[in-house]
Amino acid sequence: MERLTRRKVMIGGGVGVGLVVAWGVWPRAYRANLAVAPGETGFGGWLKIGDDGHVTVAVPQLEHGQGVYTALPQIVADALGADWRTVGVEPAPLNPLYANPLALDDLLEGALSRLPAGFADTVARRGDLIVTGGSTSVRMFEEDCRIAGASARALLCRAAARRWGVDWRNCAVDNGFVTSAAQRLRFAELAAEAARERLPDPLPIGGEGSGRLSGQSLPRLDAPAKVDGSANFAGDIRLPDMVHAAIRQGPIGDATLTRVDRTAADRIRGVLAVVENPRWVAAVATTGWAAQRALDALAPRFTSSAPLIDSAAITRRLAAALDAPGETIAASGTIGTLLDGAGVVSADYRVGPGVHAALETTSATAAWRDGRLELWLPTAAPAAARAAAAQVAGLRETQVVIHPTLAGSSGATLDPLVAEQAALLAMQLKRPVALVWSRGETIAHDRFRPPAQARLRARLSANGAIAAWSAQIAAPSAGHALARRLLPGFTWALGTGDPYAVAGAQPPYRIPALAITHHPAALALPTGHLRGGMHGLTAFFTETFVDELAHVAGTEPLSYRIGMLGGEARLARCLTTVAALGGWNGGVAGSGQGIACHSLRGSHIAVLAEVETAGRPRVTRLVAAVDCGRMINPDLVLQQIEGGLIFGLAHAFGASTTISGGRTDVRGLAGLDLPRLADTPDIVVECIRSEAPPGGVAEIGVPAVAPAIANALHAATGIRRRDLPLRS
The missing domain is CATH 3.30.365.10 (Aldehyde oxidase/xanthine dehydrogenase, molybdopterin binding domain)
Incomplete structure (x- = not known):
């Protein structure tokens, strides 16, 4: 908020289309280009107010069910003091004003961190990098939306105060009205005059009448059109x-x-x-x-002209890459000879290509x-x-x-x-x-979640704690491939290692010596970002292996995790909450209960899974405890967590395909073994209240599901499954 200054405020436009007021933290060269229809007055790049009182918020992020067409307008309307019943939404135009450097950094998992400070931000804005991804929509644009709403509110109050001959600071907003004592005027009556006012310096972000909508489970703006079929895909x-x-x-x-x-x-x-x-x-x-x-x-x-790829070739190349030298992506302490000789616990894991399997082809x-x-x-x-x-x-x-x-x-x-x-x-x-594209074509030419193989090794100290940890992960450099699509002119800045390929592999636990290495595998397979990215794989590796180590140490898995979390208090609270909520019985043999946790994009989750193994393995219950910081709209958070749990369930048991002769063996939804209504478990989600900054929500529900299920299957059967899908 402190970054807003009068030097950064630009005013332009004309009488015919309404005065355009652009504010925020953007360079002076970027002007708002939000289209303003007759009967509307534009306030910068984020909102318009119509003569009939409607408030339209421009959203630069893709709405694919995550609720961004509600969350960002809710932030603007909250700061503006608007009546939610009058708020609408439309896609924002292409403009560097809406660049998302945070998505660039999060999607590439910090691959550009070696560049000078601020360079990635400059690249994103000059490259018009308007990207939806990495659970960044609210985290990136909350401040801009609050500034947009607060700026328009201040201008409306100034216009009303000029009419009434009072100090504008004595004016308030109330559900689409500006008020002062017994006097009140609708936003619609003041919009045109307000656009001719000057922004105050400093800009008051809060104000009487604003702040009523944040944290409320307001109805989704995109839901009515999706229900009645008028929404355009x-x-x-x-x-x-x-x-x-x-x-x-x-x-x-x-x-x-x-x-x-x-x-x-x-x-x-x-x-x-x-x-x-x-x-x-x-x-x-x-x-x-x-x-x-x-x-x-x-x-x-x-x-x-070359041999066509198949699953056998993928397996061979991943195995060869795993045995070849890798690039260290993260390390701490000194492993030295700790992982040599007897007493080292080791496990190998394999994951097949993941398919998006979206309803829309x-x-x-x-x-x-x-x-x-x-x-x-x-x-x-x-x-x-x-x-x-x-x-x-x-x-x-x-x-x-x-x-x-x-x-x-x-x-x-x-x-x-x-x-x-x-x-x-x-x-x-x-x-x-x-x-x-047909369904078969969409699956056959998907941008697959990368297949991977991993080798995890650890040595336990005398008290059972982890003394040394090594995670070697063989996978294609999917992050570099993604960067080439998003920023083809800047791939020189990526370096050799690919942090994306091992994202989420660093355990949250206190381990004196650890090393995470990426072993690039050259596969003729188009890869892309799938919900949760590589966290969906690395959490499976880590949390399943930690469960194995707990059994080796003779310690109950929940206590084992909490004892090593150290300063990760928020994650520890998720674990204790989910254990209490789900009736955790220790994951003892025959219980069919498993537990796992993960942190991602500033959010934290713990998942408890319960399975039945009579016949085909089936998940009967999923319980999740989530700390995602301050929530703009709790219902949106709940929807995303529940959807993420089902998505994680799908990828635990299916949503994958083998490949023969360069073609996927699965060409329809029926072959992906996706969960049906009859397969859907009872789901309980507890969102832990927090005043921490908002964390990412769209992806956090995914990573901990597969390891929780794998750990539950081990508790039920005594068999440790180290391949995804688990039914392979």
């Missing part, structure tokens, strides 16, 4: 003269298209065109069904008209999508307009591939085109 876009396209890509790797049967495709009613590309072929028709039938009739054939709509290429798609990196589309279409980036839609998927939206394909089709056909 990419597949819902309909434009005049639009056609539909279905696409088929070659096997994973450098496969090249060699043959299609155009004659067979031409026999399909409604077919309009066949578009060939070295990597793919698309059938274009009057309907999506006709396009898919034509694609099947084309029977495309691909060839590859990959899709985008594109139109080339009036010298401008427009794209409608769910993208978590709109600037990267714009740059990629412009490059393949041979256009300047200023000729490309991105219209972000709601998303039914998450991490896969960081990849611009579908934007490139839709752009090429629109430019060639000279007609609006809706490109929708």
